[in-house]
Amino acid sequence: MRILFAGTPETAVPSLLRLVEAGHDVVAVLTRAPARAGRSHKLRNSAVHEAAERLGIPVLTPASLRNAEIREQIVELAPQAVAVVAYGLIIPSELLDVPTHGWINLHFSLLPAWRGAAPVQYAIAAGDEITGASTFRIEKGLDTGPVFGMVTEQIKPTDTSGDLLERLAGSGAELLAQTFSLLESGQAVATAQQGAPSHAPTISTQAAKVNWQHPAVAIERHIRSLTPAPGAWTLLAGSRVKLGPVTQVPTVTDLGPGELREDLVGTGSHALRLGWVAPAGKKQMLATDWLRGARLEPGMSFDLEDAE
Known part of the structure; x- marks a missing residue:
């Protein structure tokens, strides 16, 4: 043909x-x-x-x-x-x-x-x-x-x-x-679509931002769904950090949404363990390596407000 x-x-x-x-x-x-x-x-x-x-x-x-x-x-x-x-x-x-x-x-x-x-x-x-x-x-x-x-x-x-x-x-x-x-x-047959439609519009940069107040399972899916593109992200002290896939840690429930402790981060339910991150202007790296270099103060959190 x-x-x-x-x-x-x-x-x-x-x-x-x-x-x-x-x-x-x-x-x-x-x-x-x-x-x-x-x-x-x-x-x-x-x-x-x-x-x-x-x-x-x-x-x-x-x-x-x-x-x-x-x-x-x-x-x-x-x-x-x-x-x-x-x-x-x-x-x-x-x-x-x-x-x-x-x-x-x-x-x-x-x-x-x-x-x-x-x-x-x-x-x-x-x-x-x-x-x-x-x-x-x-x-x-x-x-x-x-x-x-x-x-x-x-x-x-x-x-x-x-x-x-x-x-x-x-x-x-x-x-x-x-x-x-x-x-x-000449054997092709096209049939009308059946059932109620759902829609998947283009994902904006703002829609890719992580909302740490959501449940851990929703955030984990959100990040996987945007890897590698367009990429999930968050803010730390106003600076953008891109995030790779994370792992749920149901046993840790004492962290507030966005709160960091070592490589764990709190959500609206239980904690997530960070995988790789890519700080602004840098290549991706293991979260543990990034956190050692970042020297975060105890109780520091990813920003919860929207980016400007």
Whole structure:
């Protein structure tokens, strides 16, 4: 099948590779334009951009899909379908009917659960035990289109969003390849989504801040759900500290919310043991190493008020 592939991050690369491996004709790749990254702020191509260049596939990096030039390019490519995996740009309705089979999205949830930009993060934070991936035809609504297929994945008690996304990227790539094989053979059937939807909008920096007055179990999930990105954080004496996964310590209940004692921190219920931290402007390190260097006074606490 003649396919245009639209994707950007590392989690989309397995799908691109799997479609090529399956023998589909990937005529071009749509991906986000190079962005500045790292301390050097050098422009870097997206992971999908790099993979496409290794495969010798032409790459398109429009800042928007709303201009006439990119529409003409897509029409000229004449794809039978567009595969979409974490692309990141809004697809105008006038482009949806250009390919014969439409735009087929791989979404990392069991739709209609967790429609939106951060389904894996919300599933972990909510304490879901099962999640998965879905392929569906994109329509005007946000992740509302009819579903071709699903694959399930158990959420492990220690999973970070990075861990879970890595597994879903692999199983989702297989699902996407199967969907396109069925489309090519004329056997694909898309069915309307069933059940009440839940939503997973983009997580703001402020929403990633830890509220130490919440119960320990909620904070533990919150931090795992945001590891590695966008990253959970807190304040200590007004200075930001990024936090890695923590461990619940139910036997310690005498610490107030945010109060520190060695590598323990109090919450609205019982204590948590800190894992790694990354103080402002520094690389991540074990909390025990950081605390030795920080020389905190007894009874010191992470700030409870909002950041300015």
